[in-house]
Amino acid sequence: PQAPAALLDWLRRHVADAQERRIEPPALDVALGARTLTLRLHQQTGHDDAGDDWLVIMRETSDAGVIEAIGLTLKLTAREAEVLYWVVKGKTNRDIGEIVGSSPATVKKHLERVYVKLGVETRTAAAGVAMQRIRALQSR
Incomplete structure (x- = not known):
């Protein structure tokens, strides 16, 4: 080879x-x-x-591995973890909706549940929590 x-x-x-x-x-x-x-x-x-x-x-x-790890470590559903992953990547709700096959309003609802579960109030804060967790997982 x-x-x-x-x-x-x-x-x-x-x-x-x-x-x-x-x-x-x-x-x-x-x-x-x-x-x-x-x-x-x-x-x-x-x-x-x-x-x-x-x-x-x-x-x-892989995206799939990172998304699964986010879901497991932050206790999110698979869809919530996927939406949060794309937020970390800088995507808008509209972009995320196109990627996951749902409307921007549905993405917004997923994010609202993510904020509650993470104890944050903003998209930026949620992304920050996810990025810290991703870094911790990758350093293992």
Whole structure:
């Protein structure tokens, strides 16, 4: 099997510089529909190691996984979690309605229930709670 062109280009651009400067280069994010694959170079260290070995660390995230985690950790219904996820992504009620297949008024009702469950009063506060929870989940 051959590595994707985007990965090979990223490695070509960053490996030499990373070895010379002994720093980890910026991550590469590859989006495939609802999933994102994040690749990082990590320098392998050890007392008998010259520091020339690098590991490629891959982490896959998906909208579905994040939405499910939001719902479970914040005790929201699946639809409420999905609506809140799209709020975090900066979508309007109209946009969210188109994405989830409902009217903007229905989205507004879902958000009203989310506000009550999260103990907040605004869209921004709800998004803030969700973003904190997402960061906590991703750092595990």
